[in-house]
Amino acid sequence: MQGLSCGTSRIVGCRFSIYPMADNFIDVIMKALKEVDARKVWMETDDISTCIRGRSEHVFDVAKAIFIHAAKTDVHVVFNGTFSVGCPGDSEGDSYMSENDERLNEYASSKVKVEVATQFALYPMNNPEYMQVIADQVEVAKAHGTFTKGVHYASRLDGDANAVFKTIEEAFVNASKTHERSHVTMTAAISANSPSKKHL
């Protein structure tokens, strides 16, 4: 996919957490982080979440890789975060915008097969047509074959983690291009290895 950032300074960010439902949650997170190459994003972790910022390709590449490497442990792990582009208050970390398109973690992530269940929601800000923007991206998800159904306040996706991340990245990038310098956010809760029966 053509990146969102090409030729512009549209910095993309994601503030997310990885929640391993296990006593050894610190180990699961630390081990996953060690397997991820985050050199192409600005990254900061605090006691609540991690924030990564840079070109859209690398933000999605790194977010996906951290989740996938945590989820391949078979522990019940959830990625829960918000992607953002065009926030009027955003500025820091622009130096990462000169990185090239090559995704540093795509090869390793693509080798891991993890089934996930996802709920995501798009929030195109300051846009009277925002419900149409959302509806259009639900159609994109349907075309990807990952869309399962709408639920209150979100859309549900099911499938391989790589396919689901590809869907939400495309939905986010498309929504971000509907206006010049538009501000769009997207929440996503992505769950792997849940003992609960899937609500398909």
Place this chain on the structure above:
Amino acid sequence: MQGLSCGTSRIVGCRFSIYPMADNFIDVIMKALKEVDARKVWMETDDISTCIRGRSEHVFDVAKAIFIHAAKTDVHVVFNGTFSVGCPGDSEGDSYMSENDERLNEYASSKVKVEVATQFALYPMNNPEYMQVIADQVEVAKAHGTFTKGVHYASRLDGDANAVFKTIEEAFVNASKTHERSHVTMTAAISANSPSKKHL
């Protein structure tokens, strides 16, 4: 606080998950649920999240109670969810709007002291003044004494869980009143008992 719903049919919803970082995460969640009186909200749980809907008072009352009863186990527990009001697609569950103001879980929740660290973000939809709406509610959080600082894409609150929930409820209700039938969403990640050093 005067509820958002009084005399109107402004149904409020919250789609959230409770993430206990422990092997016995199912027990922690099930035990917390048993301590909560959810009779005044529409409630549905799937394999990713729980959705509660009804009057704003009861949505915040129930969300807070589930989190607090899970967090009092001393397990590292996170509440992560999105509150919503005014979504044009929203309708089901209106019967719960006739409930009175009395919060069924407030007394029990107020007895529990749990320190939390929180990142929250408001998204007033379809509103050219949305950045001002957000800035105004940051001022409200400062007045509550729970505001710690702004971070990329969110505001940080610290303090007792009851005080933090009171802050985000007031911020959400205020933001929801800026326009007639306005559509506002709010994300919140609320963390208790984290072994990480607080980033104050």
